[in-house]
Every structure is written in C-alpha cells, then in structure tokens.
Amino acid sequence: MATFSSSFFCLHPPTLHQQTSNTIRTKSLKRTKPKSLTIVSGGYDIRKEEIVIVGAGIAGLSTAVSLHRLGVRSVVLEQAESLRTGGTSLTLFKNGWKVLDAMGVGDELRSQYLEIQGYDGYKNRKWKRAAIIQLQRRRSKSTKCVFGAYGNSQEVRAVERRTLLETLAKQLPLDSISFSSKLANIEKQEDGETLLELDNGSRISSKVVIGCDGIRSPVAKWMGFPEPKYVGYCAFRGLGDYPDGQPYESQVSYVYGRGIRAGYVPVSPTKVYWFVCFNSPTPGPKITDPSVLKKQTKELIKKWPSELLNIINATPDDTIIRTPLVDRWLWPGLSPPVSSGGAVLVGDAWHPMTPNLGQGACCALEDAVVLVQKLVPALKAGPTFIEDALRSYQNERWLRIFPMTVRANVVGAILQWENPVVCAIRDNVLVPKLIKLGPMLEHTNFECDPLLQNKMMFSSVKHLTAMAKFSSSFLPLYSSSLRQQRTIFSDAYNIRKEEIVIVGAGIAGLATAVSLHRLGVRSVVLEQAESLRTGGASFTLSTNGWKVLDSMGVGDELRSQYLDIKGVVIETENGRQLRSMKLREDQNREIRPVERRTLLETLAKKLPPDFISFSSKLATIEKQEDGETLLELVNGTRISSKVVIGCDGIHSPVAKWMGFPEPKYVGYCVVRGLGDYPDGQPYESCVNYVFGRGMRAAYVPVSPTKVYWFVCFNSPTPGPKFTDPSVLKKQTKELFKKWPSELLNVIDATPDDTVIQTPIVDRWSWPGLSPSGSLGGAVLVGDAWHPMTPNMGRGACCALEDSHVLVQKLAPTLKAGPAAVEDALRSYRKERRLVNFTLTVLSNFVGAFLQLENPMVCAIRDKVFATRK
CATH class of the missing domain: 3.50.50.60 (FAD/NAD(P)-binding domain)
Structure with missing residues (x-):
C-alpha cells in the first residue's frame, strides 16, 4: 500500500477469533466428504501430510482457504506464536476482491472499509535541500482522477492487514494452523515427497509443500532463489486513529517531490492510512522504538501539507513501521523455476515486488486461487500430474507477475527522481499526459470463478497436463x-x-x-x-x-x-x-x-x-x-x-x-x-x-x-x-x-x-x-x-x-x-x-x-x- 496511488498514472469492527496453544478455534465449513487424516510413521517418527503450507500470511491463509473450499485438507506451519497481525493497511483492487469473493469473504470485509472514489495528486513548486530533502513550501494541483469516469468495473479499498488475516483464519478448521512451527531443514526424498524438519524436532513428509513464507522465504532459498534486492528507498507507514470519525474524503491524496513522496487515504470511518517514501543509499538500521520512527517521519516532511502532518500526529506510536523496499525480478531462463518436484512458491516468497502499483497482496491472492484450481484436479493422479500442474501454474502466473514486478520498479524509480530538470518533465509533461489516458489500472483485471467443491476449472487431468506441458516449451x-x-x-x-x-x-x-x-x-x-x-x-x-x-x-x-x-x-x-x-x-x-x-x-x-x-x-x-x-x-x-x-x-x-x-x-x-x-x-x-x-x-x-x-x-x-x-x-x-x-x-x-x-x-x-x-x-x-x-x-x-x-x-x-x-x-x-x-x-x-x-x-x-x- 505504500505507494498505492502511483498505479493510477503509470505504466495496482472485526471479530477476533480464539487462539488455543498452537491452533485456531473456529467454526469450519460443512464438509461433503470425510476429512483427510494425518498418518504417523512410527518407525521413522515422520508425520505424513498431503499438503503443507509454510507461512500463515495472506498468501498462506488464502491458499489454505481456497483448498478448504474445494474439500482438500492442508496444514499451515507458522513460526510465530500467533497470527502476525502487525503492519498497517494494504490496498485491494478489483482483482483482489474477485478472489476474496471466490473464497466467500469479500462482503464481510467490504462492510468494514470504505471504497476509494479517486485520486488527487499535488506537485511541489519550491524546493529546499539540506541533509535530507525538505520541500513543499507551497503546492499546486497536478492531477485528478475519478474512477467513475472510466466505468463502474473498478473497486479499490484499503484494508487493515490484521482484519484480513483474522477473517481468512476464521474460515479454516480448528487444526489447520500450527503455530510456533519454525522450519529448520528441507529435503527432497527418493519417493518424490518433501521432508520438512522443524526446530522443535518434528518431521513432516508431504506430497506438496507450498512456500508462502514471505520475502525472506526459507523455502525459496532452498529452491535456489537469491535474496531480494534493496531498490534504494524506504517507506514509513502508519494508521491514523480518529475515534470520533476521520474528516477526509474517500480518495487518495498524493504529494510527490524530489526523492521523496507521500500519500494518505481513508481506510474506514475512523482510520486513515498514510505513507512516506524517501531515498536512502542503504536500508539503514532497524529501529525498534516506534516513537523514534514517528519523530523521524515528522522531521522529514515538516514543511509538507498540514493534512499529512495532522494524520501522523493522530497515529498511535505502535502502528508506525519503517521498511526498506526490495524486489526480485524473475528473469525467464535465468531465475530458478517456481516449483521443484512437489514444492512450489506463492506470493512474496516467489515474487517480492515494490508496492508502487499496490498489487502485492492482490497478486498473492491471485497466485493462491490459480494454484489451487490447477493443483486440486491433479492430487489423486500421482506425482507426475502434480508436477505438471505446478509447472502450469508457473507458466500462467509468470506472464503476469514478471511484467508487474518490473513495472512497479520503474514506477517507483520515476517517482523517486531527484534531478530538478527530470522532475520538472515528470511533473509537467509525463504525469499530466498519462492521467489523460485514465487511471491505467488494466493490470487489475483478473477473472476468478467461485471456489465450490463440485466445480473444477479443468474438465480433466489429461487436459490439464496438456496445457502445462505446452505452455512451458x-x-x-x-x-x-x-x-x-x-x-x-x-x-x-x-x-x-x-x-x-x-x-x-x-x-x-x-x-x-x-x-x-x-x-x-x-x-x-x-x-x-x-x-x-x-x-x-x-x-x-x-x-x-x-x-x-x-x-x-x-x-x-x-x-x-x-x-x-x-x-x-x-x-x-x-x-x-x-x-x-x-x-x-x-x-x-x-x-x-x-x-x-x-x-x-x-x-x-x-x-x-x-x-x-x-x-x-x-x-x-x-x-x-x-x-x-x-x-x-x-x-x-x-x-x-x-x-x-x-x-x-x-x-x-x-x-x-x-x-x-x-x-x-x-x-x-x-x-x-x-x-x-x-x-x-x-x-x-x-x-x-x-x-x-x-x-x-x-x-x-x-x-x-x-x-x-x-x-x-x-x-x-x-x-x-x-x-x-x-x-x-x-x-x-x-x-x-x-x-x-x-x-x-x-x-x-x-x-x-x-x-x-x-x-x-x-x-x-x-x-x-x-x-x-x-x-x-x-x-x-x-x-x-x-x-x-x-x-x-x-x-x-x-x-x-x-x-x-x-x-x-x-x-x-x-x-x-x-x-x-x-x-x-x-x-x-x-x-x-x-x-x-x-x-x-x-x-x-x-x-x-x-x-x-x-x-x-x-x-x-x-x-x-x-x-x-
């Protein structure tokens, strides 16, 4: 969500569930067939599972929910002691909402968050440069975009990460999520299954392992992916709290300058999300005191619009975070494949991208539903069909993910420009011209059928396999x-x-x-x-x-x-x-x-x-x-x-x-x-x-x-x-x-x-x-x-x-x-x-x-x- 509105012009009260020890207690969906059972091999002390999902973030929980709605059991391993509900807010465009609708949770989330109606952008007229960039002595309206002018098909809402995770977790059966389950080792076995060893000594052998463990994914590292690269700028984020009601229109307000930019958007009647992006040659030290982060943010933009400073003042210290932004480009023929045997990656574990298109969470949701629709028909057909299904998932998603990762990087680079001449061209030529073309949200188009147990995307496993093999070669x-x-x-x-x-x-x-x-x-x-x-x-x-x-x-x-x-x-x-x-x-x-x-x-x-x-x-x-x-x-x-x-x-x-x-x-x-x-x-x-x-x-x-x-x-x-x-x-x-x-x-x-x-x-x-x-x-x-x-x-x-x-x-x-x-x-x-x-x-x-x-x-x-x- 950090730079959510840049995608418009460039080239994107919750119910708490009970937690008991390592599981989530929740009312599960009614099943139409018996639940798969865990098999324990006493001789080798190895637990047998059909599908193991590593990571209980957005990607992991959405994958588990998608499988559950098709009647397939999975186990989710989460190294934290509970759901990691930190973070502030994220943007969901219509592609994300289509996936949530397919999972049956869209309307529950819509009822809590405001629909964003459009975009307002401002540019800076006077600049002052000191040890850090300080600007915005006065501002002028640069761009304005109203979604309704381009048709009624777009849906954009900012959603609190905490609420999204809790809503997804409630859809799963009692024993689906295993907390305090940190991965220690991964090993490919001779029978084609993948052996996972946890740091508590537990060992699990699984037909399918789905890595949803974020940008520093151990599963991705095991599969040969390099660490994501720092892109040269960081982001402060926070969530302003207005118990008596926030005063802002339901639109994104964006301010951009030389090497620094900011934005804020109402999330709900009482919450306003904000971010500040600034150039930095290094990621900088990790700061654990949120009051220091808040002070640094206000100092960085102290001469910027008062509305932004007021929102930061209204932000509880413990909701402020600082993140160095990273991504990883999936070069065709050079990057490792997304699947290895029965192991596969989803979301940030596979394709961490900068937030300049607001598509990180949406892409994770898309990944989850596409993977599940390809995987489920192949589960009973054996390892070869499963591997073909995973390759088919890679071929379909790579064509969407790689261009979006590159585009997000390019958008961020343009918006973080520092050179005065180049910034002048950006502000007076590039941005106004592109705005005339509309919000440029074609990347948010995505089709997704409801996930119902008796409705499969593919008519047969044979048909699925033909698609997978052809697409790759x-x-x-x-x-x-x-x-x-x-x-x-x-x-x-x-x-x-x-x-x-x-x-x-x-x-x-x-x-x-x-x-x-x-x-x-x-x-x-x-x-x-x-x-x-x-x-x-x-x-x-x-x-x-x-x-x-x-x-x-x-x-x-x-x-x-x-x-x-x-x-x-x-x-x-x-x-x-x-x-x-x-x-x-x-x-x-x-x-x-x-x-x-x-x-x-x-x-x-x-x-x-x-x-x-x-x-x-x-x-x-x-x-x-x-x-x-x-x-x-x-x-x-x-x-x-x-x-x-x-x-x-x-x-x-x-x-x-x-x-x-x-x-x-x-x-x-x-x-x-x-x-x-x-x-x-x-x-x-x-x-x-x-x-x-x-x-x-x-x-x-x-x-x-x-x-x-x-x-x-x-x-x-x-x-x-x-x-x-x-x-x-x-x-x-x-x-x-x-x-x-x-x-x-x-x-x-x-x-x-x-x-x-x-x-x-x-x-x-x-x-x-x-x-x-x-x-x-x-x-x-x-x-x-x-x-x-x-x-x-x-x-x-x-x-x-x-x-x-x-x-x-x-x-x-x-x-x-x-x-x-x-x-x-x-x-x-x-x-x-x-x-x-x-x-x-x-x-x-x-x-x-x-x-x-x-x-x-x-x-x-x-x-x-x-x-x-």
Whole structure:
C-alpha cells in the first residue's frame, strides 16, 4: 500500500477469533466428504501430510482457504506464536476482491472499509535541500482522477492487514494452523515427497509443500532463489486513529517531490492510512522504538501539507513501521523455476515486488486461487500430474507477475527522481499526459470463478497436463491418433457443414491451420483474395516466434534462408552514434527478420490442397440456435461451423461482428521496403537505427542479398493511399534526404514494387470494457483481436503464439460438445489477453516516445539511449 496511488498514472469492527496453544478455534465449513487424516510413521517418527503450507500470511491463509473450499485438507506451519497481525493497511483492487469473493469473504470485509472514489495528486513548486530533502513550501494541483469516469468495473479499498488475516483464519478448521512451527531443514526424498524438519524436532513428509513464507522465504532459498534486492528507498507507514470519525474524503491524496513522496487515504470511518517514501543509499538500521520512527517521519516532511502532518500526529506510536523496499525480478531462463518436484512458491516468497502499483497482496491472492484450481484436479493422479500442474501454474502466473514486478520498479524509480530538470518533465509533461489516458489500472483485471467443491476449472487431468506441458516449451505438434474430420453437406438446407472454419489466410490463419493439421484436425481456410497475399516486406521474429515455428516443423527451413541479428547500432539523423552494442551470445535467444512472402508460402505448403479456399469473401455471420455459426460468402455459399476462427487482420469482419471497434490511427505512418543486392549486400548483421525529431528510420540485413528498411514520420492524418510506388519512393527519399547516406543507398537499391506506406493503428482491448475475444464458438487470433503498433516487433510473434495456444486448448475438446469448446475458447482468451494487452500498450508508448518532436525532450531521449548500460 505504500505507494498505492502511483498505479493510477503509470505504466495496482472485526471479530477476533480464539487462539488455543498452537491452533485456531473456529467454526469450519460443512464438509461433503470425510476429512483427510494425518498418518504417523512410527518407525521413522515422520508425520505424513498431503499438503503443507509454510507461512500463515495472506498468501498462506488464502491458499489454505481456497483448498478448504474445494474439500482438500492442508496444514499451515507458522513460526510465530500467533497470527502476525502487525503492519498497517494494504490496498485491494478489483482483482483482489474477485478472489476474496471466490473464497466467500469479500462482503464481510467490504462492510468494514470504505471504497476509494479517486485520486488527487499535488506537485511541489519550491524546493529546499539540506541533509535530507525538505520541500513543499507551497503546492499546486497536478492531477485528478475519478474512477467513475472510466466505468463502474473498478473497486479499490484499503484494508487493515490484521482484519484480513483474522477473517481468512476464521474460515479454516480448528487444526489447520500450527503455530510456533519454525522450519529448520528441507529435503527432497527418493519417493518424490518433501521432508520438512522443524526446530522443535518434528518431521513432516508431504506430497506438496507450498512456500508462502514471505520475502525472506526459507523455502525459496532452498529452491535456489537469491535474496531480494534493496531498490534504494524506504517507506514509513502508519494508521491514523480518529475515534470520533476521520474528516477526509474517500480518495487518495498524493504529494510527490524530489526523492521523496507521500500519500494518505481513508481506510474506514475512523482510520486513515498514510505513507512516506524517501531515498536512502542503504536500508539503514532497524529501529525498534516506534516513537523514534514517528519523530523521524515528522522531521522529514515538516514543511509538507498540514493534512499529512495532522494524520501522523493522530497515529498511535505502535502502528508506525519503517521498511526498506526490495524486489526480485524473475528473469525467464535465468531465475530458478517456481516449483521443484512437489514444492512450489506463492506470493512474496516467489515474487517480492515494490508496492508502487499496490498489487502485492492482490497478486498473492491471485497466485493462491490459480494454484489451487490447477493443483486440486491433479492430487489423486500421482506425482507426475502434480508436477505438471505446478509447472502450469508457473507458466500462467509468470506472464503476469514478471511484467508487474518490473513495472512497479520503474514506477517507483520515476517517482523517486531527484534531478530538478527530470522532475520538472515528470511533473509537467509525463504525469499530466498519462492521467489523460485514465487511471491505467488494466493490470487489475483478473477473472476468478467461485471456489465450490463440485466445480473444477479443468474438465480433466489429461487436459490439464496438456496445457502445462505446452505452455512451458512449445512442444512439437504431432498426432497420429486423431482422425481427419470430413466435410458434411446438408442437402435439405443447402448448407455446408464444417467443424472448424478459419477466416483469413495470413500468418495467423495459416499458422492456426497448420497447428490443427499436425494434430490431425481438419479445418477450412477462407481467403477473400485470389491467391496468397504475399505483399509487404519483412518483419522480425524473436525467440518465441521461432519456438512456435519449430513446433510446426518449419523453423529450420526458414532459418536456412535468413540471417541471425547480432547487434544494434543507434545514431542520430546527423550521423552521431548514440550507442553500439552486441546482443548477448545466448543459445536461447534468436532474432531474425523474415520475408512475409516466404513465411506464408512455407506455411501454405504444409497444408493439403483443399484446405485453403481462395476468392471466398465473407458477406454475413450469424449465430444459430444449435450453437454453431453460419457464414455466408458473397458467392452465395453458406457454411455452418462448430468453431469459427477470425484471423482476418486489423479490419476483421469477424471482429466487427463480435462488437469490436475499428483500430485507431496513432499519429504516424511508416514506409517500408526491401533493398535488393543480387551480388550480395554489404552490411553487418545488426539493426541500424536512426533517431530524429518526429521521424525515425532503420535498416537491417535480412539475407545475403536482401536488406529490409523502414521510415516512420509523424502525420496528423493517415494521408492518401499511394498507388504508384515510384512516387512513394521518391517522396520518401525527399523526406529523408539529409539523413545518413547508408539509409538512402538502401532505399535506392529497393525495387519500386516492394515499397509500401502504412498508417499505423492499434486497438486497446480493455479487459472488462472491450468485447470478449470469443463469442460462443467464434474466436479471434492475431491482428483481428489485438492490432498493435510495430514498435516492439511483436505482431507476427503474438499471432503465432495465439494460434498455438488456441489449438492446444481447443483440440482436446472438439469431441466433447459445445460447452467444452466454449470453455476452451474462454481459457485461451484468459491466457492470452493480458500478454497481448500489455504488449499493445507498451508498443504504443514506445512509439510515442520515439516519435517525440520537442527538441529538449528529444535531447533527453538521446542522452538516455547514449548512457544506458
């Protein structure tokens, strides 16, 4: 909660239970089947448990409650003598509340805490610097955000940590929590179970060990994770107490300055939470006297707004704490896996993050429910299935947790800036501009079904295992067991029957068809053009794209034709080099540009002759009563299909039918081409990038005889469509005539018919606000669902990923009926939505940053690139 409101503009009376010795006495939920029993092995004095949870914090208790609601027993080991109810308050956004609702405790907590209505931010006008930063002689309103202006889907409340823990603990049976149980040793056993030894001599062998033991987790240390790293600033926190009622509006009030910031927010009618963050080169000594902490805090911000000082004065000394802030980045391929055998991590034990997005507790709650939903169906199937379930949990959660950890760190770094010039840009340019986009809370979107004992997320363990294995390694797609489906004609209604119809024979459509074909599933691809649309120049495929192509069996065929990119060179329009670097030699990293024509032709060759139907333009789409989708083509043909996959590009008719708006022009255009050197191109295999003001360009060797190039330029409108490529080429050379000669030489070597101009567009698919990516048996893939700007080179890769994830989820359900198919499509949408949305937004921001025109801001941008390590 320390910096809870920063997520709005950047890149987040309780009933006490009785305690008796080492257990919590509470009324348990009614069980529908007998409780699992603890087995004691007398010969070895080892207690047997199915699931042991280490740590009775938010992560541990929420995991235990989730398991309990599904009828699964667990034991929670807590080293303290009672619940550790210290700390002040934390923020729960709508994702956290959805999980609490799933556990059945949401309404109980809502009734005690205020809903936060919005955000008010202030910036500082005068500065004074002494041994510590002291500021805020006078202030001015900088930003204001009201949640209601952006829809009613957001829910934000500050909750006391003590109350949350006690509420969760009350949901558990009497013997669930064992206090004074400190872990001494962990050991993997030959039978696959994990042996835990406590400092009191007790030994427990468990099928599953779930580490929920916080940022200094012994379980994480045993699994090879390093200690979290200090990020360079600390936080004071406290909870102001107003027995007669607090006087503040239900909103976050935020004050930020140079190397220091603060905020306060009403928690309940009588409590107000506050924090102060300040830069410090070291974490500093641990202070045990809270009165000293209170005095230090007041001295640090003594010239700040009086409201903040009044709240600190109203704070009981024993609620004030000082925390050095830390995090740990989970680098893919470098960090240890989250699971080892039957041991797994949840919450801060796995991914400690700074509180700048207010998402620490929410992510712990999400982790708990996702883990439980994947684990429970696998418990009776044996160790292999359990390990697959834990890997599936890692694959799903890593894609959400790693970007959020990085984003929280970046937000904190921006808000802790000290340089006056950079702070001025932040206060007057960055923050106001981002506020106009809304509260930027897309990371709080999360879907969660109620945890009911008879309701499982997955239809079968077999299905679960397939998902887990695929997600981790893009396994090769091959099947000899599935029979080819045949087309059926219904003469009575003159309607052709198909099981799967793919609309569009672009990258997404052909990749989906090839993936299905390799699993023995027939599909029909409808393409409105008379042949493959092989126009366009080249695009970049990075490691993830190549993994998908390898799984389709076409990776090596394409690699043999194209160069691996070895480095990056960045210079200004006048030829001054800003940066030159070699890409790290890494067998797991692969970046190659590929010609669009070659990729399409290679994929098409993998399909039988009758799979692609050209000159098949879609006229209408209609949902039928039997759940199938009826497609009518302009030539009068009608096709009824169980599954319709829209892969028909940025102006997709399928997406339009599903309610998606047209993509929006982002303010700049791009001209692309492919330089041709029959006798061999002269350039090194690296990306050569040139920055200007409102303009940029790049060129990169594609093959021994081809060089791809592009130029981007700001334009208030998309402009006219050019039909004469020679005119387009001439205009491009005129626009960039004073730029480096190498770029102009590549343009000169480009055949006219390969030069194209494209207005750049994207569409942000806001979770909870935008239409769903699937509707019945219809679903979208690639640009049809998430058109994004090309600034991160991820459009083609995301289309390939989409197709592969969709096929892996869809294929096992085709024989199970419409409900199973729709569940598979929802699962695909849930897994891919966050990744694609995040990339779309980041790509947009990268483009806006690189297309800046202001001379001062461009100079700072160039300086950043020149000095960045």
